[in-house]
Amino acid sequence: MLYQTIDLCKEYGKPPLAVLNQVNLNIPKGSLFGLLGPNGAGKTTLLSILTGITPKTSGQVLVNGVELEACIEEVRATTGVVPQDLALYPMLTAQDNLNFFADVLGLKGAKRTQNIDYAVTTTALNHHLNKKAQDFSGGLKRRLNIAIGLLNQPAVLFLDEPTVGIDPQTRRFILESIKSLNREGVTIIYTSHYMDEVQNLCNRVAIIDRGTILIQDEINQLLRHQGKNELRIHFSAQNAEKLVRQLPAFPHLTVADSHTLTVETSNPFTVIQAISEKLSAPENEVEYIAYGQQSLEALFLSLTGSDTRDNDAR
Amino acid sequence: MPGKFIALVKKEFIVLAKDWHGLMVLFLMPAAFILIMSMAMENAFGEHKRLSISYTLLNQSNTPLPAALLEKLNTIPGFDRVPLPNDSTRERVSRGIIEGDYQLAIIIPNDFRQRLISTTQGAETALPPAAELLLAPTVKPYIQQIFTASLSAILIRQKIDWMLNERTAPNAAPIVPQSTLDQLGQLNLGATYIYSEADVAPSTPNAVQQNVPAWLVFAMFFVAIPLSTVFLIEKQQGTLLRLRVMNIEAPTILLGKLVPYFCVNQIQMVVMIAIGILIVPLLGGQNLSLPHSMLGLILISSACSIAAIGFALMVATMVRTTMQATTIGGVVNIIFGALGGIMVPKFIMPETMQTLTYISPMSWGLEGFLDLFLRQSGWEAVLPEVLYLSTFGLFCTTIAAYRFNKAY
Ligand SMILES: Nc1ncnc2c1ncn2[C@@H]1O[C@H](COP(=O)(O)OP(=O)(O)OP(=O)(O)O)[C@@H](O)[C@H]1O
Ligand SMILES: [Mg+2]
Numbered sequence: 001m002l003y004q005t006i007d008l009c010k011e012y013g014k015p016p017l018a019v020l021n022q023v024n025l026n027i028p029k030g031s032l033f034g035l036l037g038p039n040g041a042g043k044t045t046l047l048s049i050l051t052g053i054t055p056k057t058s059g060q061v062l063v064n065g066v067e068l069e070a071c072i073e074e075v076r077a078t079t080g081v082v083p084q085d086l087a088l089y090p091m092l093t094a095q096d097n098l099n100f101f102a103d104v105l106g107l108k109g110a111k112r113t114q115n116i117d118y119a120v121t122t123t124a125l126n127h128h129l130n131k132k133a134q135d136f137s138g139g140l141k142r143r144l145n146i147a148i149g150l151l152n153q154p155a156v157l158f159l160d161e162p163t164v165g166i167d168p169q170t171r172r173f174i175l176e177s178i179k180s181l182n183r184e185g186v187t188i189i190y191t192s193h194y195m196d197e198v199q200n201l202c203n204r205v206a207i208i209d210r211g212t213i214l215i216q217d218e219i220n221q222l223l224r225h226q227g228k229n230e231l232r233i234h235f236s237a238q239n240a241e242k243l244v245r246q247l248p249a250f251p252h253l254t255v256a257d258s259h260t261l262t263v264e265t266s267n268p269f270t271v272i273q274a275i276s277e278k279l280s281a282p283e284n285e286v287e288y289i290a291y292g293q294q295s296l297e298a299l300f301l302s303l304t305g306s307d308t309r310d311n312d313a314r
Numbered sequence: 315m316p317g318k319f320i321a322l323v324k325k326e327f328i329v330l331a332k333d334w335h336g337l338m339v340l341f342l343m344p345a346a347f348i349l350i351m352s353m354a355m356e357n358a359f360g361e362h363k364r365l366s367i368s369y370t371l372l373n374q375s376n377t378p379l380p381a382a383l384l385e386k387l388n389t390i391p392g393f394d395r396v397p398l399p400n401d402s403t404r405e406r407v408s409r410g411i412i413e414g415d416y417q418l419a420i421i422i423p424n425d426f427r428q429r430l431i432s433t434t435q436g437a438e439t440a441l442p443p444a445a446e447l448l449l450a451p452t453v454k455p456y457i458q459q460i461f462t463a464s465l466s467a468i469l470i471r472q473k474i475d476w477m478l479n480e481r482t483a484p485n486a487a488p489i490v491p492q493s494t495l496d497q498l499g500q501l502n503l504g505a506t507y508i509y510s511e512a513d514v515a516p517s518t519p520n521a522v523q524q525n526v527p528a529w530l531v532f533a534m535f536f537v538a539i540p541l542s543t544v545f546l547i548e549k550q551q552g553t554l555l556r557l558r559v560m561n562i563e564a565p566t567i568l569l570g571k572l573v574p575y576f577c578v579n580q581i582q583m584v585v586m587i588a589i590g591i592l593i594v595p596l597l598g599g600q601n602l603s604l605p606h607s608m609l610g611l612i613l614i615s616s617a618c619s620i621a622a623i624g625f626a627l628m629v630a631t632m633v634r635t636t637m638q639a640t641t642i643g644g645v646v647n648i649i650f651g652a653l654g655g656i657m658v659p660k661f662i663m664p665e666t667m668q669t670l671t672y673i674s675p676m677s678w679g680l681e682g683f684l685d686l687f688l689r690q691s692g693w694e695a696v697l698p699e700v701l702y703l704s705t706f707g708l709f710c711t712t713i714a715a716y717r718f719n720k721a722y
Contacts, residue, residue, distance in 0.1 A: 077561075
């Protein structure tokens with residue numbers, strides 16, 4: 001296990017308020033690990049502890065089986081961090097930003113050139129290097145933010161909500177870059193609250209809420225396990241309410257949400273046979289039918305509830 | 315480690331070089347104030363400067379004036395003679411006064427000798443004026459009196475010379491020899507300025523001596539604005555965290571701020587002094603002369619810089635937004651300035667107010683520079699100010715370091 005936390009707790013302020021509660025996390029080497037959670041769940045705090053920015057209150061953080069405190073220097077040398085905020089100098093050009101952070105990392109000579117090239121190529125910033133960061137679009141700023149995190153060619157890359165506030169094209173580009181980094185062997189630890197993003201990208205997921213890890217597993221295991229006897233019919237339009245009335249009355253047929261019908265059954269083929277004629281009309285806009293797997297979003301909502309977190313009086 | 319430190323220093327310079335507002339505050343503002351205030355305050359300080367009034371002399375007599383007389387006229391202390399073109403007339407001289415070429419003019423009439431030696435028997439007829447004085451209306455009465463007194467003494471010596479030595483034959487030795495006549499005109503009135511015990515040297519500066527150090531000190535403290543703005547951007551945007559992840563220690567970051575702004579402060583000093591020496595006189599102001607003690611100058615400007623940067627770091631670590639940084643940094647500096655005798659020179663203030671100035675670190679900085687520029691003291695004279703400023707600077711830096719460590 002690359003990263004392992006044991007009963008990790010973090011409290012802030014006086015009187016102490018628990019932000020992380022007995023967190024036991026396992027992040028295997030080479031994984032693309034997604035940390036999911038609503039606003040204020042403690043994702044950034046957890047990442048800050050794993051990267052040695054914030055001290056923990058109690059518990060253990062092990063890196064390759066060694067206490068983080070004991071090997072923090074080596075860990076930092078091989079770790080890249082992309083913070084949730086745009087941690088760069090807006091008044092400097094992209095090139096000056098990269099040069100500065102490369103110097104701070106102590107990179108010299110050929111290694112310096114090579115690493116800057118690597119960061120620039122991975123984030124496709126080649127044509128924007130001489131522009132001031134403050135004149136960048138939101139997407140370019142995000143890419144520069146990531147590029148700086150890549151400057152030490154890290155073996156482990158932490159990304160805190162790297163796709164916030166950008167258009168679908170840039171998002172796709174960033175996600176593809178993350179995927180290809182992972183294919184090259186970089187372990188990625190990644191937070192988000194975009195479910196579809198995590199579902200498509202990550203091979204391992206943990207869901208955290210109010211400082212507690214609710215569930216963690218391989219993504220396939222997770223979705224299969226949680227939706228064992230469920231047949232899901234997903235419409236691209238909000239057709240669930242309308243169609244449920246036209247279908248034969250199955251036991252356990254329910255409207256999951258306006259896009260989704262679910263049927264609990266141990267024999268999905270019978271159900272599909274019975275409904276296929278009704279649903280095959282193109283105007284019904286069926287997007288997919290799945291059995292034994294639920295969407296990450298449904299899992300997430302079922303685990304975390306649907307109330308808004310930032311209204312919590314805590 | 316030195317490589318990383320150099321990177322931090324270099325970054326700070328690049329950021330500042332791209333920050334036009336910051337540069338304007340640090341260089342253009344004091345330069346403008348020095349130029350404007352040195353000109354504007356010229357008169358306010360005029361009472362205290364050496365008397366220097368220009369006058370001219372128009373000789374309308376057909377004989378040249380005796381050399382001895384001319385020589386005496388040329389050396390009336392405090393008055394500078396402006397030469398006239400050869401074909402000058404009375405009208406032309408009047409115009410010269412109106413146009414401000416000189417404030418006084420002596421007109422020597424064509425029968426000068428006659429008039430000078432003529433005497434009257436009775437009191438009923440007045441003596442014809444031996445010479446005429448033209449004055450600009452701006453000439454103050456006491457200036458006129460000083461000038462008339464000097465002029466009279468010179469003319470009386472000439473009168474005695476002409477009256478007594480007139481009857482002798484051309485080749486005969488004069489009855490009264492020149493040396494005796496010269497002694498007649500010699501009258502020494504000793505004049506000594508009495509200063510309060512502490513001040514042995516002049517205690518009030520002229521316009522440039524006041525304004526160059528004053529606005530220099532003021533501008534040095536304004537590093538608070540660019541320094542804290544950049545610092546807050548770094549803090550808010552998480553660049554500081556990033557630096558931390560990259561294994562940069564807190565003291566390195568603080569030192570990485572201190573060193574570049576120390577250099578900026580020293581550049582400010584060189585530029586502002588150069589303006590005082592080179593540019594102010596070009597625009598007609600008095601000029602500034604370099605202090606005797608260069609060591610003193612280095613000491614006081616270093617101490618002032620430490621105080622200014624310490625204060626800036628404290629502001630930077632205590633505020634939450636860049637808005638607060640600019641407002642609080644700016645307002646506190648302006649209060650420091652008003653209180654410290656930057657805007658209103660200290661010697662104009664009432665005594666209670668003068669005591670209050672010592673609250674402001676700018677007042678200490680200014681006093682230190684005045685020791686050197688005005689009183690031309692040695693480096694020992696600035697030690698109290700250096701001590702105060704360094705203590706203030708280190709105190710602020712300690713608070714900044716404490717707060718920074720907590721947040722970093
Ligand atoms: N320095 C701090 N002092 C006190 N409380 C803090 C501090 N940092 C975070 N918190 C609190 O800890 C909780 C978790 O914050 P954290 O930033 O880790 O959440 P998050 O999951 O990253 O949220 P988001 O999705 O909005 O980024 C929040 O309630 C937050 O208010
Ligand atoms: Mg966060």
